[in-house]
Amino acid sequence: MQNQNSNMEQLVDIKTSSSKNPDQKCSIFLSSDSNESFQSSYCEWNRKVDLSPSEFVKEVSNNDKLIIDYYDALQYVLYQTNYPETEDRTAVPRTSLPESGISIVVLASPVECMAILLEGGRKCPGDMLLVLSKSWITLSPSDLDPSMNSLFVHKAISFDKGGRSFIDVFDPPRRVTYFMNFFTNAITGGQNAEGEDLEVNLECPMSSSVKLVRRTDDKLWTRIIMAKAGIAYPETLAFGYQIPYKYTVPEDAKIKIVGLSLKEGVDNVIQDEIVSYLNSLSERVTKVVVKPSGIKWNGCKGVSFHDRQEVKSICDAAISLLWYLEPGDGILLEDFCDPSDEDMEMKDYSFRIRANVCRAPGDVPITTTLVCGIGMKDRPVGGCNSNPQSLESTLIQWNLQESTEEIKEMLIQGSERILNGIIDHENALSVFEKGGIGAQTNIIGIDYFLSKRGEKYVPVGIEVNSHDCIRCCQRYEFINPSSAGKSVWPLVETMIERSQAFMLKRKTILVLGLGAICRKLVLEAVIEEKFKIALIDTIEDNSTPCVSKYIQYNFSDHTQDDLHADSIVKILQKQNIDVNGCCTFLEECTVLAAMINKKLGCLGAGVKGVAMVKKKSEIEQVLSRCVGDISHFPKAYLYVERSAIIDNIASLSSAVAEVGLPCVLKLECGPRTVCTEICQNLAECSQAFNDLQNKMSQGSDSSVVAIRYIKGTVHNVDLVVFRRKLVAAFVVDNGSTRPGSFTETAACMPSCLSSDKVGQLVTAAYQCCTEIGLENGVFNVEMKMTPMGPKLIKINARMGGFYYRHWILKCYGVDMVKYVFMIASGIKPIPPKLNASCHIMGVAFDPSTHADVLDSQKFRNAMEYIKGQNDVILTADKDLRNVSNTNQEEPMCSVAVCTESRVSAKEKLLSLCITLGVGSPEYNVQHLISDFR
Numbered sequence: 001m002q003n004q005n006s007n008m009e010q011l012v013d014i015k016t017s018s019s020k021n022p023d024q025k026c027s028i029f030l031s032s033d034s035n036e037s038f039q040s041s042y043c044e045w046n047r048k049v050d051l052s053p054s055e056f057v058k059e060v061s062n063n064d065k066l067i068i069d070y071y072d073a074l075q076y077v078l079y080q081t082n083y084p085e086t087e088d089r090t091a092v093p094r095t096s097l098p099e100s101g102i103s104i105v106v107l108a109s110p111v112e113c114m115a116i117l118l119e120g121g122r123k124c125p126g127d128m129l130l131v132l133s134k135s136w137i138t139l140s141p142s143d144l145d146p147s148m149n150s151l152f153v154h155k156a157i158s159f160d161k162g163g164r165s166f167i168d169v170f171d172p173p174r175r176v177t178y179f180m181n182f183f184t185n186a187i188t189g190g191q192n193a194e195g196e197d198l199e200v201n202l203e204c205p206m207s208s209s210v211k212l213v214r215r216t217d218d219k220l221w222t223r224i225i226m227a228k229a230g231i232a233y234p235e236t237l238a239f240g241y242q243i244p245y246k247y248t249v250p251e252d253a254k255i256k257i258v259g260l261s262l263k264e265g266v267d268n269v270i271q272d273e274i275v276s277y278l279n280s281l282s283e284r285v286t287k288v289v290v291k292p293s294g295i296k297w298n299g300c301k302g303v304s305f306h307d308r309q310e311v312k313s314i315c316d317a318a319i320s321l322l323w324y325l326e327p328g329d330g331i332l333l334e335d336f337c338d339p340s341d342e343d344m345e346m347k348d349y350s351f352r353i354r355a356n357v358c359r360a361p362g363d364v365p366i367t368t369t370l371v372c373g374i375g376m377k378d379r380p381v382g383g384c385n386s387n388p389q390s391l392e393s394t395l396i397q398w399n400l401q402e403s404t405e406e407i408k409e410m411l412i413q414g415s416e417r418i419l420n421g422i423i424d425h426e427n428a429l430s431v432f433e434k435g436g437i438g439a440q441t442n443i444i445g446i447d448y449f450l451s452k453r454g455e456k457y458v459p460v461g462i463e464v465n466s467h468d469c470i471r472c473c474q475r476y477e478f479i480n481p482s483s484a485g486k487s488v489w490p491l492v493e494t495m496i497e498r499s500q501a502f503m504l505k506r507k508t509i510l511v512l513g514l515g516a517i518c519r520k521l522v523l524e525a526v527i528e529e530k531f532k533i534a535l536i537d538t539i540e541d542n543s544t545p546c547v548s549k550y551i552q553y554n555f556s557d558h559t560q561d562d563l564h565a566d567s568i569v570k571i572l573q574k575q576n577i578d579v580n581g582c583c584t585f586l587e588e589c590t591v592l593a594a595m596i597n598k599k600l601g602c603l604g605a606g607v608k609g610v611a612m613v614k615k616k617s618e619i620e621q622v623l624s625r626c627v628g629d630i631s632h633f634p635k636a637y638l639y640v641e642r643s644a645i646i647d648n649i650a651s652l653s654s655a656v657a658e659v660g661l662p663c664v665l666k667l668e669c670g671p672r673t674v675c676t677e678i679c680q681n682l683a684e685c686s687q688a689f690n691d692l693q694n695k696m697s698q699g700s701d702s703s704v705v706a707i708r709y710i711k712g713t714v715h716n717v718d719l720v721v722f723r724r725k726l727v728a729a730f731v732v733d734n735g736s737t738r739p740g741s742f743t744e745t746a747a748c749m750p751s752c753l754s755s756d757k758v759g760q761l762v763t764a765a766y767q768c769c770t771e772i773g774l775e776n777g778v779f780n781v782e783m784k785m786t787p788m789g790p791k792l793i794k795i796n797a798r799m800g801g802f803y804y805r806h807w808i809l810k811c812y813g814v815d816m817v818k819y820v821f822m823i824a825s826g827i828k829p830i831p832p833k834l835n836a837s838c839h840i841m842g843v844a845f846d847p848s849t850h851a852d853v854l855d856s857q858k859f860r861n862a863m864e865y866i867k868g869q870n871d872v873i874l875t876a877d878k879d880l881r882n883v884s885n886t887n888q889e890e891p892m893c894s895v896a897v898c899t900e901s902r903v904s905a906k907e908k909l910l911s912l913c914i915t916l917g918v919g920s921p922e923y924n925v926q927h928l929i930s931d932f933r
Contacts, residue, residue, distance in 0.1 A: 047071075229418050241260050274333065291332050585799060605776055902933070
């Protein structure tokens with residue numbers, strides 16, 4: 001008979017000693033794997049640091065005696081992994097609030113969360129805060145909703161780039177924007193539960209909650225989730241003690257649940273059910289596992305293995321476990337998963353696979369890491385008693401390397417379906433059931449064992465662990481430093497995204513004017529992010545939804561912008577409207593918005609820079625003077641070509657002689673590149689000059705500018721700039737322009753250029769913006785990549801219009817409209833990893849070429865159909881009805897496809913254009929997209 005191996009000794013809590021001299025040369029650290037203490041033989045760091053409670057805390061917890069243990073544990077990790085020792089900066093409090101607006105607080109012993117802390121330091125330096133005690137935090141009624149609570153952190157260990165860390169005091173205290181709580185009874189084995197009270201009615205986002213953890217750490221509940229997700233799992237008999245919620249088991253699932261309300265007098269029930277279960281198992285099952293289920297049952301506690309024939313041993317193990325259960329706990333019996341055949345060299349061993357799955361921004365599950373641990377097959381295999389190694393190495397040991405990709409794909413897809421099932425379930429829960437308005441599961445660890453089912457090895461899901469699941473993958477990353485942060489990067493991005501969304505909700509932003517398209521973009525963002533906008537417009541219409549305050553004011557005469565700015569500020573003051581900043585999506589309002597921000601003392605694009613954008617020749621003059629030597633970037637004068645102002649026909653020849661032929665003539669203050677013509681000789685220049693004069697509106701600037709023409713490909717760069725620093729950049733390649741003009745035809749994202757060429761474009765666009773004085777905002781820069789490098793075509797002191805917002809959101813997961821509002825309210829955006837998730841390719845339609853097509857019922861019917869397709873993006877910049885009546889020669893709409901590769905994008909776009917009836921000898925789509933390769 002096989003030994004029971006029950007690990008029953010782990011059922012007894014071991015008290016930890018923490019009394020020690022802070023000057024001693026050895027330290028005792030807490031190990032949350034076993035709830036025991038272990039000792040280091042040295043202490044090579046300064047322990048004379050300020051870990052005292054905040055002066056604002058009225059009552060200090062008894063658990064504060066553990067702070068020095070936690071601090072030593074942190075230093076031990078940093079010391080042995082070659083990170084700098086923590087620096088005590090408490091003598092000089094941090095008085096400035098973070099530019100990002102966020103303060104992510106992890107209340108924990110550092111051994112639980114080092115991977116999160118270090119990755120947070122890389123991604124949001126100074127904003128990832130480790131709190132070792134509840135006494136470093138205060139709780140206050142929310143200023144927005146007194147029924148809710150706000151958390152403020154007064155002291156923390158902040159993490160910076162390079163693994164640097166600091167003990168900091170914050171004055172004023174920092175508002176907690178995301179809370180991750182490891183100080184619960186379940187996670188600490190009953191040692192420290194001081195964080196549980198902090199979760200009650202908390203207004204900010206948090207990772208899980210005590211109530212959600214009860215579900216995700218319930219092996220029976222998550223096994224049902226596995227069954228619904230189509231994941232292999234063991235045949236299961238479960239005894240639930242005082243079951244707190246309903247288990248909905250799929251009809252075809254091999255899971256039986258027996259509810260127990262008492263512990264006494266149920267032995268016969270348990271025995272009968274076990275006998276029936278054993279008799280129902282398939283012949284392949286030779287062993288059975290008995291284990292407890294519930295939030296405190298982690299680290300292989302109470303797990304035992306039995307031969308199938310040893311009925312008494314199995315019954316005794318289950319009945320014995322019953323007496324240790326708390327309400328809501330349970331007992332599981334399941335068939336033993338064995339990855340080894342008898343003729344295998346590894347027949348006496350087994351291995352566990354841990355899959356870490358994070359909830360990335362947009363509620364997208366991502367399986368980040370697959371780590372294995374090997375142990376004897378007759379004993380539990382867990383993170384606490386095995387060395388972490390890769391799945392690939394493990395499958396080689398089992399001679400299963402040929403199945404690596406298949407097994408890996410099953411693990412990745414299955415794990416993501418499990419987290420999707422948890423997300424769907426939580427979305428249906430009430431705030432009370434979730435344990436907080438901001439509570440959601442953002443990371444899980446899933447344990448699998450490999451088992452042969454027929455002739456095929458498949459991963460069999462055993463259990464799910466909640467947000468304390470990181471230690472195993474964390475150890476793997478410390479052993480393999482090149483993998484640092486891999487297991488948690490989407491979690492950190494979600495922490496940041498939810499934090500910044502939480503702070504944005506507290507803001508009110510003044511918006512200047514809304515056109516038809518801008519109205520839709522703005523309202524979508526307002527509805528999703530739930531922040532407030534005060535809208536000021538020239539028309540008398542206060543029916544716009546989601547607007548907290550509407551002001552009608554006529555600012556259409558932009559020659560009087562300074563006076564308008566004064567008037568608008570006075571209106572805000574008179575009506576007691578407190579705004580955090582001002583923004584606009586309309587080109588004609590950019591100067592006014594910059595002036596209002598300056599008068600309000602808010603972050604703005606910069607009046608000087610926005611005004612200069614209106615004058616192409618002034619930009620060239622400023623950049624041409626940027627000849628000073630700098631070590632990190634090229635000289636900015638390289639990005640501009642010679643230009644000359646043509647005030648009248650008499651000055652035309654001298655201006656052309658100054659810039660040379662061929663040249664481009666465009667309006668000095670022209671709003672679009674359609675008012676641009678290329679000229680090969682002086683006669684063409686004269687004709688172009690007269691044409692441009694005729695296109696000018698009455699009373700506008702009459703100047704025309706001539707610029708030397710250089711061949712190259714055209715690209716649009718959308719920049720996110722905060723306090724003159726580059727935050728993010730996105731590049732779109734433009735296809736060949738219409739013959740005889742510079743009208744846009746086709747586009748592609750991500751760029752087809754090599755990474756170094758993309759870097760040149762982004763750097764050039766950024767330098768051009770900041771050198772002319774643009775300071776804060778989302779800017780659109782049109783560049784040409786010539787044989788000599790990037791050349792500036794045009795700068796727009798606002799977000800790129802048309803399809804850019806939709807493409808960037810689809811391809812990179814970044815909403816530029818949201819970023820405009822964040823910057824306007826003083827929040828520095830922190831973008832996610834900017835790796836393209838797809839390839840987008842599209843074509844634009846203009847009136848002169850496509851009027852008949854756009855007016856046709858066939859086209860409109862097709863448009864209605866493709867609106868519901870996830871892989872097609874339709875962007876209409878104008879009302880497509882009566883297109884032939886428009887006098888403007890500019891794109892009216894864009895249709896694009898999203899695929900996994902550039903090649904398939906071309907094929908799909910060509911097919912779609914045939915369906916839409918688009919394409920002609922004059923508009924050869926295949927030629928227009930031929931450069932996208």
